[in-house]
Amino acid sequence: MNFTAKLSTIGLAVSLAFSAQAQEQAASEDAKIETIIVSGTAGGRGIRKVDAAFAVTNLDEVKIERLAPKSTADLFKSVPGVWVESSGGESGANVFVRGFPGSGDAPFLTLSVEGVPVYPAPTLSFLENSSIFRLDDTISGMEGLRGGPNPVVSNGQPGLTTNFSLKRGYEDTEGSVKYTTSDYGLNRVDAVLSGELAKDLYFMVGGYVKRSPGIRDAGFDSEKGNQFTINITKEFDNGQFNIFTRVTDDRGAWYLPTPLNVDGVDGGFTQIGTKNRYATVYAGVNNEAVEYDLGEGRGWDGSVSGGSLKLELGNGWELIDRFGLTKGDANTIGLVPHGTAVALSTVADNGLSATGAVTGIEYSGDTIVQDYGRWIVQKEIEAFVNDLAVSKDFDSWSSSYGMYTATTSAKDWWALGNSAYHVVEQGGEMLEGVACNFELSGCSWNYDISSVGDAKTLAFYTTQKWFATDDLTLDVGVRSEKHEVEYSVDEGLDGTASKYVEYSERKTSWTLGADYKFDINQGMFVRFNQGYKMPYFDDFRDNYGAYTGGEDLIKEVKQAEVGYKYMGDSVDLYATFFANEFVGDTFQRNFGGPVEVFTTEAYGVEIDFNYAHESGFNLNLNATLQDGEITESPVNEGNQIQRQPNYQIRMTPSYDFEVDGMYASVYGTLSAVDDRYGNNENVVTLDGYEKLDLGATLEPVENVKLLLSIDNITDEEGLTEGDPRSLTAPNGRYILPRSVKFSVSYAF
Template sequence: MAQHTNKLAKAAEGCAKLSALALAVSLAFSAQANEEAAPDKQKIETIIVSGTAGGRGVRKVDAAFAVTNLDATKIERLAPKSTAELFKAVPGVWVETSGGESGANVFVRGFPGGGDAPFLTLSLEGVPVYPAPTLSFLENSSIFRLDDTISGMEGLRGGPNPVVSNGQPGLTTNFSLKRGYEETEGSFKYTTSDYGLNRVDAVLSGELAEDLFFMVGGYVKRSPGIRDAGFTSEKGNQLTINITKEFDNGEFNVFTRQTDDRGAWYLPTPLNVDGVDGGFTQIGTKNRYAEVFAGEYNQVVDFDLGEGRGWNGSVSGGSLKLELGNDWELVDRFGLTKGDANTYGLVPDGSAVALSSVADNGSNAMGAVTQTQYSGDTMVQAYGRWVVLKEIEAFVNDLAVSKDFDSLSSSYGVYTATTSANDWWSLGNTAYHVVEQGGEMLDGIACNTDVAGCSWNYDINSVGDATTLAFYTTQKYYFSDALTFDLGLRSEQHEVEYSVDEGLDGTTDKYVDYDERKTSWTIGGDYKFSSNQGMFLRMNKGYKMPYFDDFRDNFGTYQSGESLIKEVTQAELGYKFMGESTDLYATLFTNEVKGDTFVRRPGEPAEILTNEAIGVELDFNYNHESGFSVNLNATLQDTEITESPANEGNEAQRQPKWQLRMTPSYEFEVSGMFASVYGTLSAVDDRWGNNENTVVLEGYEKVDIGATLEPVENIKLQLSVDNLTDEEGITEGDPRNADAPNGRYIMPRSVKLSVAYMF
């Protein structure tokens, strides 16, 4: 405990230094901002809907919590290769997107985790796209694709999160769709790249009838992937329709987003083999088709592993907003998500080794496809041919009524959700392959043709349904124009029914009938030093309710009477400033997560632990009238596993002590043409690859650059270079075997060029 106290003291000292720096920067720029402000030049207010009952909205400068907002221009300049990669722009968040467009790992403020995104909720128009933050082989960002129909994103950490919406105690990211207005507008954009990408985006919006507006848009794309698989490994299309009807006292909005998009699943690669770098991928034309031997009776099924990971389904919903008179307001938001989120891939099992050490004859073996004779010094690795078929569905409704009194703003809401997942898995099916791009399987190794394979198999068929009913209230009291106090309460009933057939023998091996209730709360205060700066203090307590995989992976614990609920307690102290040209948010946070579970590989026992963290987040924006602007976001944190059977006193795995992202840009005119140049420098500290703190993942720096040019009216060119120096940073080791010398590289250097016509 003394060790932890020292760590916290050092972290607090570092946080204090960073907070002092943030305050100094703010004061320096605030004077300049006040001088620049003119009576006839008013800054457009930023309105935040995340963290408010029913999405009523609050001015960002009035929000007593830490929230980051990105508009369409910022998103365009960041040029994220996936939805999850955009979250890197949110302080306090560590994101690993080296697995491809789907299947990211997202960590929040030192919360524990071994992968996926257990403390992330992704919402569209204020509605969670899937109430379960993470299931095995599925996290929220995997079923959401960015395109030109998105107008912006908000990222809320902690704050009122445990009380509103689905009660997520960690990070809620809320995306907004573009809407139509009286004038018809549109854009058409073609994008290509140095890795063979062909993509077309289009958006059209306008007025259908009086007070009836529309927006329709989407994309079509094809490519062999940033890590070239030798075939069209990335393909997708998406169509979004957004309709809004305005009334004298409100509006009604409906939207639907139909997506069919998937790409190769990039997995950890051997770090002990020459020639394997950030462009390497296991999948290729010689191994994409595979036989999977599933279940007790060794059912043989053929699959195309080149399908990778993706989403074929729809996210639909809408909202009704009405002003009822006498300062009463009603907001109802609803959403339906339905589709398939399947996973196919070649998963490494252990280290790469010389062929002679595993060949039946002790010297060589023949390729199963090309009949090539490979010598004994050829490096080979066991790959599991994994297949996960996942059909999901969810319906969400969030109804809130609010009323403003003289000094009190009251809101009352009811949140309901039904969530289901039907799974069929075949994991294992391991066979040795040549370690080369798309390396083929080998004959002459007994277990390669044995239905049992070279390692374990884990096969399941499961079906699960969960229902959530929550009542919540938020109350905000205005002591004065400068001082406010708010309180939020949430009572949630969570029920799960879940059946599992392990081994695919037609019998139910595990059955769950679960029913629990928990009450979450948040309390906060906000004080303004002036109209554009202030500070806030907040505490909250919330819960991550268990879903299907929590029970399957912890079935013995559940049978012993444990509830499997993760309890999260947080505190925040923040400073905020919004001037004419400068925005600054600095937030000191501390948290404790009890009852977290970590499963290294499906079917293995879970480790239950308690985690503590303390840190500071910095979110700084400066925009000068000359055209120069810069964004800086930084996180400094210290974590400790405080309760664990074997790892007490260690740091949380996979999360850096510090990370920094700086994005400068400059807008200018040249020969009558409008242009901009911009870039992003990212730097991260070393991380531990496991809870045992025996595997070090070295820190790295990454540089991205870009430029736009508008040569004539309505035409825009954009060039983006990701990972300019081709840095080979490692995001994670081998999550299934920490001692194996495998790891995921960040994406290699890539160049994109787009041409857009806007009207």
Template sequence: MDKRFSTGLLASAVSIALSSPVALAQAQATKENTEVIVVSGTPGGAGIRKIDASFAVTNIDASDIERLAPKSTADLFKAIPGVWVESSGGESGANVFVRGFPGGGDAPFLTIALEGSPIYPAPTLSFLENSQLFRIDETIEMVEGLRGGPNPVVSNGQPGLTTNFRLKRGGESSEAMAKYTVSDYGLNRVDVVASGSLADDFYYMMGGYIKSSEGIRDAGFNSEQGNQFTVNLTKVFDKGELNLYTRQTDDRGTWYLPTPLDVDGIDANYTQIGPLNRQATITYGSDNTTETFDFGDGRGWDGHVSGGSLKIDLSNDWFLIDRFNLTKGKANTFGLVPNGPAVTVSAVADNGESAVGTVTGTTYSGDTPIQQIGRWVVLKDIEAFTNDLAISKSWEDIDVSFGIYSASTKSEDWWSIGNTAYHVLEPGGELLDGIECNNNAEGCGFNYDINSVGDASTFAFYATSKWYATTDLSIDLGLRRENHEVNYSVDEGLDGTITKALEYDETKMSWTLGANYALDDTSGVFLRTNRGYKMPYFDDFRDNWGAYTGGNDLIQKVTQAELGYKFMNDSVQFFATAFVNEVEGDTFVRRPGAPAEILTNEAYGIELDGSYYHHSGFSVDLNATFQETEITASATNEGNEAQRQPGWQVRVTPSYGFDLSDNVYGSIYATLSAVDDRFGNNENTVVLEGYEKVDVGVMVNPTDNLQVQLSVDNLTDELGITEGDPRNPEAPNGRYIMPRSVRLSLSYQWF
């Protein structure tokens, strides 16, 4: 590689970022172009050529998203190597694991960013993981998935996975698209998007969707409903750019939960919710207050993500980039949660023989399968503001950047979880009378009620430097000093008494060191090591109060190393990354109120990320991860594997494009997935068997403007299991992958 090109690379990347939005979008979306620019992992999102990046990052563009047809935001992350996703909980409520990092659910090492800004600085709170706050639609241009690398130093300092979504932008010409989607599960969805120019160098993009369905697991009513609207405005100046966006969302859906695996007739189509039980009265607080809720509201997000960026060329190779974001809204959860294994009526009925349905009056015989179900209510108001300011300077052989990152995070919670009662084990099964151990009878179930409020603030300085040592070798260093403060109080019991309160203030220094060597213009190798931290938020203190008051600061230290090879030309992109990491101080709580397990986890493995395109129209994508995990420090589980993460997973997506006739063309594609066995708990006593899954699809373009797409998810209706019962690991409960579903879309585009 010519050193004259490498020198000042940051300056050239920023110059691209400040140029026409259309030109940038086209360069980013063209897979065959070795000039693909990534912004994740760079100071202030300045940008760098992917082939020159000394870290592992995956690009998924709009055409990939269309072909993958993800059922949720988290479902899309399966296309990122090194990531294990349990997306069988529905539109929200996913569990996302990264490179063998420990975890018991949710997404403790995932940050979702929009236009480079984290949408919520806390990666996970109880009943809230980042993907719950974000919906994919036709306004998305690309998502970048960065694992490890410079993550601990830039942006919010996430040591695990950062997924950065980038919005489509307008250009000089006007474009519009309308899309209608139906399915075999009653989906009706309309997407629209339009873009163009409002004035000289002033561009717009706007779009969104409205949808409704009974859910892939039929709830018997429209259990999934939502709408979203996004506006993205860009003003280009002679030496800069101002971008502003807002994304207004009101979307909810059923929270799918583990179901009995040992009861005939209970399979992947089963869901606890239905017309007979969606409305329920619960009891909470010390005065036994009763209130009725609609559990058909499920889990979702009603709020907005708004922000923007300012990019300025200060001249003499000085650049300023400021990115900011405000997220505010409600992320409530209403769920029917299994509590223990299935039993029969005769085992618990007062008369030992039968029980009566509270809605229909049906008498159920003693051999009827039933299960204790908790009616959980979690009301959560959240707000967060982040700002990331970076100033960069390029010289002949050195690039330097200095940044200031600040964030404020707030969560107000009201919970009543427990409220257990026996229900008939059939889809939407009704509540039963004639069972004493029902409706919060003393000693018959788990109840945990809280009212809490928490505020957190983060303030960090970071600096990065890249030295172009030779024509082919560059070395970079990054440092970050972060101060993290938390103020939190909680009333456990809803009796007006504060049971836990704290003021927390800790500071940590993170670092990263990497090197990139260009073998030639199309290939290279990189080496990187880093150390970062996962800072505690509100639930970490409440769930680990004994450990915290005993002197544990609840900070998790993450140390990583990577060795990668990359190759990119007009037809091939291939990346192989070997990794090793250690996470110290992980605190795992099985359920709120349960004791914590503090452990250290080590993992190593290799990620493969590749694509091949042939001029005949054939292409194939590969995404594979092979890893080993071990709990190296634990009071009870030392030497065991980390729970719920497969030793290997492979996904291959072949496709073929063809001409049907003059000006009529199409493509057919499939994704073949295979997953290894996993352990359902840290004790390694529950084995979750591996599975294979096949998805297929076809697209036809009868005209330049019209496209028809048919996609089939889980073609063979495989009964794979993503997780056991995290609250009762020994109970024979589990969560199936989604059953077979078919979607048909018709879209029309105006140019």
């Protein structure tokens, strides 16, 4: 699809939207819009969505259920302007925002629960925010704010802030139980219960337990976990107090790029299996041998807790304090491919064959083999966050003042490398009788570290809003942030610190916006902002000694937005044009290798359109057109930004109806994605693809619901990434293969 065709597609959708809008407005001029959002407001104070001078996407629990996301990150595909690679399993996604540059993970994503960031550092090596949060039936909805006032409020994230709301109890006791199974052997039970404990004291409890061999079948239960959440709310005459905790122990196999030039390797392939999950890893100067179960994969064993206090102080003043504590282990363990898959005869000691380390089978020289590294990353993290804001509304003015504090820590132990040749088949075993040297297999390459890092952030911010007329509102926000880091790393595990950092820098971010209402249902907004991504522990380790001062590690982002919005009883539309400049990003392909510093520019348009007809027909259109370019670079100037498509379109029609007194719904999602480049050098092309998902619900009797969802029904083998460790190896990671889920739930 060329650029003209893309514009035509979006133009048709917008034309339909405006046509529907005209009908809607004629039918309901006095419609009252009550959708309330908390993202982008000081302390999560809240604002009507139609009054917001920024773009926010809302998903309620019904939409989340129908999307049937395979992971938390998978849900973010429903937010325009966001590109998600969720093919690595339930943890370890790559999330990109509005053309901001990046080579992986999610450096411009903040994930919040009840308005509290779960971990202030958006990304550390082998950790991004969505890895430490699991979806279940205790979630009532999600908001996704990109750009806008983000650089000023919360933790100052310039990219995407997602906020998950937990269900809360009310006077009536209610609950649900759901069982889910699948064609890949999933067994999962979800339950939730809520109600009143005493007068004005409410509760919600819930969680899940699950087991599965994984969508890419490992031959054993590679995905297993459980989660428990409790949420308590106390209401006062002048406010409320809320406290929650979410305890999780959930992990799954780590899916990595696979060889694209080997017959039999497709979207269902995974390296891990019963014949290779137990392995010996050698680490440190003494080559200490440690046994590991590589089947543990990636996961989260810890808790996310927090709460809020909201008080009306009198004389128009309001206080909101939100706090959170996250603590636990986010480990990454698995088999990482290195280089190209080759015939065994080219690497065998005798040039003819080699023996399986587990089975003793002698494999012939034409057997296809690949070098897999046995990588171990143990990561213990902890963070405490507090966001305090006071606000007051005057006749034509609204003022808010806030203080944000955060302490963040991470303790790491890594053993990367430990390479050995394995048979390229599902769960293929390691081979004996293969030389271990750098030229052939990379077996001599190891990177072992032990590190500890602590960061402190103290920020003061203010947002001021002036209601210039009944239709025009102007706002400004400023944030002054001091960021401190202490970090020590022992590379080689010899007991001494090879790198040590004491760091302190201050930056000021700002936002300026205007909102104009055409009428009660529609308007437009303009916004400019400037924000920063402050460095954390890995930035200092990877770039140690390469820069003259702390300023060099701070990434600067400038953004501009112009948006049109309409919200009615059956139609809502957000169309947002964005442009940004990103200064000071860095990229390092291999540990210890050269560091590239570059600047990028990107512009595009986001469409978020929803239509609901009284006949039961509904339509959602989520589309992004963007163009991102590296504008300054020693070697890649003029190239496109890696990994992000120039267009992505998701169209989801649905139809709700009754049959023989039973309520039913059928729906589907068609996704279309453009080609991308797998690296900044633009030498690896990842072909675009189309993907179709289908689903249906049926309520045969009162309070019982059946749900069937089919993901990737045509078993499309689209690629999300190449090999991030090599420019030339023909490896890549496919999107998840076709899968079918079925659930039955009972509500009471």
